[in-house]
Amino acid sequence: MSARVTRTAMVVVVVLALTVAGCGAGDDRASGGAADGQGTGAVTVFAAASLTESFRRIGKDFEAANPGSTVTLNVAGSSALANQINQGAPADVFASAAPANMATVTEAGNTDGTPTTFARNQLVIAVPRGNPGGVTGLPDLSRPGVKVALCANQVPCGAAARTALAAAGVALTPVTLEQDVKGALAKVKLGEVDAALVYRTDARAASADVTGVEFPESARAVNDYPIVALKDAPNPAGARAFVAYVRSAPAQAVLAEAGFQAP
Secondary structure, three states: OOHHHHHHHHHHHHHHHHHHHHHHHHHHHHOOOEEOOEEOEEEEEEEEHHHHHHHHHHHHHHHHHOOOEEEEEEEEOHHHHHHHHHOOOOOOEEEOOOHHHHHHHHHOOOEEEEEEEEEEEOEEEEEEOOOOOOOOOHHHHHOOOOOEEEEOOOOHHHHHHHHHHHHHOOOOOOOEEEOOHHHHHHHHHOOOOOEEEEEHHHHHHOOOOEEEEOOHHHHHOOEEEEEEEEOOOOOHHHHHHHHHHHOOHHHHHHHHHHOOEOO
């Protein structure tokens, strides 16, 4: 075989190899997987209601950092989201407002990997703007005639409220138990109650309508927020990329600005 033929054969082999590699990369992008470390395609995120504003912004930032990605949020109480996931609702990522609700998904075998805490949150007393009732702490909520909204017991903000009230030795009967923190906050904004126990971040987001009153017992009821990619995620690569992004410095800065504490 001549040297010219040998060189020609080598060129053909290299071209074929590059062609096959190029086809493989194209298939990865078309399938909605990750290319060059970027999560692409549609990513569906089930997130606790208290993450609504922050995750809307983080979702947009993720899309900008990962061209071709679209983030769809489903926000509700963590307990409701956990039930939806365990019943087979299609989702890529779950971000819970408490480890207990995450545990129900993990124990059902529906997570891909170990959940990671990415933020923490504390309660405040939400009262009408300017605090016309002069509420300064939890004991004020048990005064005669004061109407209070709490989250339902199975919701993380409800569990945290019970812990804080017990720490303060305050017994009260709420006029309503809401299915997520946004529902409890709405009762204050609408003037249907005099106060509600909500997260600091939610009171801050609604500062045009409510005032958040800090109280010391909230330190006894700090909620950890875990996040995880889900086992049957329609877009596994996108799910892992979004989880990693939430833990990145840009996303952590968004959470800190909203009032979340670092994990």
